[in-house]
Amino acid sequence: MSNHILIEKKIHKFNKKIVVSSDKSISIRTILLASQAVGISKISNLLESEDVLNTLKTVKKLGIQYKKLGNTYCIEGFGLNGFNIQKKITVDAGNSGTLARLILGLLVKSKKRVKLIGDKSLSKRDFSRVINPLKKFGANIKSKKNLLPIEILGSDFLRPITYDENIGSAQVKSCMILAALNTPGVSVFNTRVSRNHTELMLKFLKYPIKIKKIMGNELITVKGLNQFKGFNYKVPGDISSASFFIVLTLLSKKSKIVIENVNVNESRVGIINILNKMGAKIKLERKKIYKGEKIANIHVKSNCNLKAINCPSTLNSSAIDEFLIIFLVAAKSKGVSKFKDLGEMNKKESKRLDLGVKFLRSIGIKVDRFKNNINIHGNPKLVLSKKYEMKNFLKDHRIFFLSCITALTLGGKWKISDKDSINTSFPNFIKILKNIGAQIH
Ligand code: S3P
Secondary structure, eight states: OOOOEEEOSOOOOOEEEEOOOBOHHHHHHHHHHHTTSEEEEEEESOOOSHHHHHHHHHHHHTTOOEEEETTEEEEEEESTTOOOOOSOEEEEOTTOHHHHHHHHHHTTTOSSOEEEEOOTTGGGSOOHHHHHHHHHHTOEEEESTTOSSEEEEOOSSOOOOEEEEOSOOHHHHHHHHHHHHTSSSEEEEEEEOOOOHHHHHHHHTTOSEEEEEETTEEEEEEEOSOOOBOOEEEOOBOHHHHHHHHHHHHHSSSOEEEEEEEEOOTTTTHHHHHHHHTTOOOEEEEEEEETTEEEEEEEEEOOSOOBOOBOOGGGTGGGTTTHHHHHHHHHTSBSEEEEOOOGGGGGSSSOHHHHHHHHHHHTTOEEEEETTEEEEEOOTTOOEEEEEEEOOSTTOHHHHHHHHHHHHHHEEEEEEOOGGGGGGTOTTHHHHHHHTTOOOO
């Protein structure tokens, strides 16, 4: 079956209000925390993408029942470590690094061996970042070269740990926090700042977790073995999905968009801070706080006067999934944009730094690369007219989205493979593009 799309025309001017898909990080966390709560949690607006559906399947395999009523998933938890594992089982995280890393944290006390597997992309990703702290807690873990498949067997003799998380990874931080929930005593993590949805959710659940800012880091203290009750949660829109429509609007002519009800947590809005430094004038309206999370409507207008940025690496973590699309803006901006210390990009669903540089060069943009630093020589006059074919990108959803937005804003005749990759995070991506006028075949 053909699994590619063709884009041969730029998008015409538009003026639209849209809703993007729900936040993936929050969706996965609500399911995992509901699996540890006492009683029923009701989660509405859950993202129904493959990563999230794999999270539901995983907790089900671990003995947690759920049903869907209308727009709401009802998940019944039996408290901390309330999984029901009778024999050795295998769980499949598919493409999701977040599910794979976080579920290991919840299995530190499992009674039976659990084998964790994933797809081709996830099987290339490094797990030493979570294996090391989990072993310190006392979990038994087997894996070859810190890659999947991983076997974990819990322990009855867990001990609280102190640990320096110095990658700035929310997956590592959340894995440790979830392990600490099931561990007696007080665990302390000195972490580099990264997305903080797990901490905010636990705070809203009145769980004893404390966060203190110390010299740019966050010191997180978690007291283990406290139960919390089932909860209600309505998942807001995902800024990572919104980012492609922000850039589509910015780089199109005479267009406007309002993206409604998006999570704009400070630890996620790097893209807005970066693009506004480049002159984008993106605005947040109707701001509100929902269970500790900031939510707003994002207003964007076309802008053909964008300028280069010397991007401070302190913004890296808050835009880590958005750099590919930010690079496209740099390619259309005046001057040389500089980005530093982006090694983590190569540890994602594909080697995004390598592929991003290759992509920019393939559309005629000069890029200097020094290890994990790149300089992008912008060309505001850049227009494409040749044929382009995108394939072999390990089905990385964000590379697919980047290719579509490039085709729709810069032109050229594009054949883009692996359309199904959108199901990882944003199943209605193409439908929304078509609704605002994109011609996609
Ligand atoms: C995520 C954290 C980030 C991000 C990923 C989702 C999360 O990964 O890239 O898409 O939900 O915790 P790292 O924590 O490894 O940076």
